[in-house]
Amino acid sequence: MKNSYLLAILSGLLLALAWPTYGVPLLAFIGFVPLLLAEKHIRESNYKRKGTKVFFTAYLAFIIWNSITTWWIWYSTPFGMFFALAVNSLLMTIVFSLYHFVAKRLPAKIHLIFLPAIWMAFEKFHLNWDFSWPWLNLGNAFSQYTTWIQWYEYTGTFGGALWIWIINIGVFTTIVKYQESKNRRILSKGIARNVLLIAIPIIFSLFLLKNYEESSQKAAITLLQPNIDPYSQKYDISNLQMAKSLVKLAEPVVTSNTNYVIAPETALAKGSSIDAFDNATEKMVLQNFVSQYPNMQFITGVDFYRHYPQKEKPTITANFYGQNGWFDFYNAAVQVGKNNISEKYIKSKLVVGVENFPFKNVLEPLLGDVMLDLGGTVAMRATQKDRSVFFSNDKVFAAAPIICYESIYGEFVTGYVKNGANFLAIITNDAWWDNTQGHKQHLSYARLRAIETRKSVARSANTGISAFINEKGEVTKTLAYNAKGSLSGEVTINNKETFYVKYGDYIARLSVLFAGMILLYAIARKKQ
Template identity: 40%
Template structure:
């Protein structure tokens, strides 16, 4: 038992060392699951009782260590409200994902009881993909630890994400680990030396061939010349002082000054970070042209004929005497319903303003998971900066179009993790990706670095430049191959500019999205039904035997 616990802990540590932003150790992803697979095999082959329970909690230990060490910074964003209040929300990413991971391993054990090991291992891969897809799409979504994200610091290895997305990386990692486990397991059995050499050679090809193809694609890929001048501003305003302590007009003054320092007559987009317009009353979208902030921005844009300001804002939309949104609360004084949005806005050098409402909301902080079922946590969520009813959201991604016809995909903070969602914006006509975020909540931890690294994968999936504006994080320009061309320093007030290449081509992934995840989830569901029907058949046989 102690040996299996050690093996599980070893897997957790290997996967942690391999995870971004740690450079040079990505290769450990290819063996990180081997110790836990060995531990699972030991439990299955043992004579002990309650094997499923032992397997579940043994694997949970390693997965909990891996997740907690990688995303320890989540607690930094919550600790300001006190340990007692922060703990319930911190448990979501720390423990929930490991529980789902262990469930996938438990399903593998159940499948192993009714079929051959190789078939069950294939099922394990599908169960894992299904867990990741669930964790991306349900109310408690937190796809930060999706396995395919692990190649973010070694993006040259996965240029084929333009065909598969991150789920291709997840499947690759599991195939290699399973094959390495089978090779290791075979070392203890009498077998011809030539057979072992063939297995080792096959394992090497499974690892090296995708890397070689990716490196060839990386070196042979050339962007089509279609330049557009972009300026990204990083105001470095303490997130805890954005609302109330520093007037919004003063914050906009900082942003316009930074933008002016690098702006040129042909600059087409000035990108400002998430909640750059942070009025406690909210920017009323229906009356935006009468807002003093609109006037400030228009005055700034007078110098730039084709200029646009793409910025984050906290918006409000009022509905007259009828509730049109599931999140919209009732204003008792005005007898009106309203929505509050974490939004992006595009201000043209005209009266035109376009809005996008963040859709992928942070559970607990920006949305109430499962509605009334978790209503007892509403006081905690209020302390964390969220709303008891949750922020409003929109159902489809948007594209902001400039007067000259350039399409930009607005992506707000957490949405960086959704490749398919961003791909839909590209499918609609976005020619580059504008990520606006505020990473200061996590302080100077690896969280801000991971968030930047993941953006490189979005560039590869869509073959679009990423222009990233972070209030207190790291702002950057990332080219279509996933290279960080420019980036700012942490906690620095500055601006950067770049001539990016716009693109209108659509990758296979943009056209088809997370098809691998959907296929894997379908196979996982079939596997679950297979397990259930087998259990029912065993139960029926017992009844018949008893009756006889």
């Protein structure tokens, strides 16, 4: 068993060292191999309670991987970090234990198909349930090496996950065959085959990159980075003061040709009535600024609320504040133009524990109003069903107002594009995690959305890294972490839909089908 634990430690380290933004993604192609060897050793041994041994071996590997890559949650809350690491590692371990269950009952040709299928089914599930945390979905591993994955416009990140699993299983079977035969020819042929399987997608990607032509139509954009400390400053500044500060940041750099000024998530953080915002003084300040320029729109994040005076709970997301009644809170984006009515979008992918009470109907009666503080304002927030798009007055430009955490969800982002968005406007606040890998990974994942949709990205961050990213996923301009200022540039306007935009996570859906069929077959075979 000691050897199995050593192999698990090696797997955890390899997967962690493959991760952006410091890692080498080639290691992801062999990251699972030691763990697979450990599982095979346990399965074919005379140990009692093999399933328990596989469980703890896998948990060791996954807790190492999770800890090294996402330890930075500590800066928002130590408890939240321990909870996230423990639960995400547990979920991965359950998936691997299901593989062990199937491997005991079915031949290798079947159970080695089941493994990538059940893993990708898990990743798809992890994108959509209440405890969603897809930060370590395998396809994200290549976010710093976008020259390798231009074909994500056809597959999305699940294409990357499938690629990683094909190579891991190929290397694993090569090692097993060599151990059984001691034939070096088998080893050399296996290595050559797997090197070729790594090289072919990269060559295809380079071909796509060389021949890809970006749209010639462009929008001029200024990004604002106010660099407000969310722990000590943000909620002490009135919305009127903040609006004036944003205008002051923008004034020296905007021109008559500027199409958009974009400010970060919850830049106006003091709380504003969603029903009265268009008459608020902070909105008037922004509108007066916009009216001085012929083509300008102003996008910013706003912390909204809606008040319900009645005694009964009006919505499932409402929060109760004693004599003041019920409130719904919204993390929103608004577009202020020359029209008196601003466009609004309400964030719909919420951070677990901060903005979303998971399984509220079930857990609230048992636990009361308990939230896990993973950084930010702890309150249940409301969402909207569809993705809104912010159009310019002439309808030429259409911004996808993606708010923070939403930018790590590939198929979710395609919803904006299907509704007409021709560039991605990401507004975020990455200050919660200090100057760690957290905010760097968050920026890096935005590069994947650019390739999947072939849409340029304009990313405004408060104390993060504001950036422009082109349709190829290349970062063209940045404003450094912890810097206050503005960043002006251009983004291309692309109205075409990629294969991935049209069909989404089809690889994951097929994986769910295959995994379910194989699992049922394994259960039925056990009964026989």
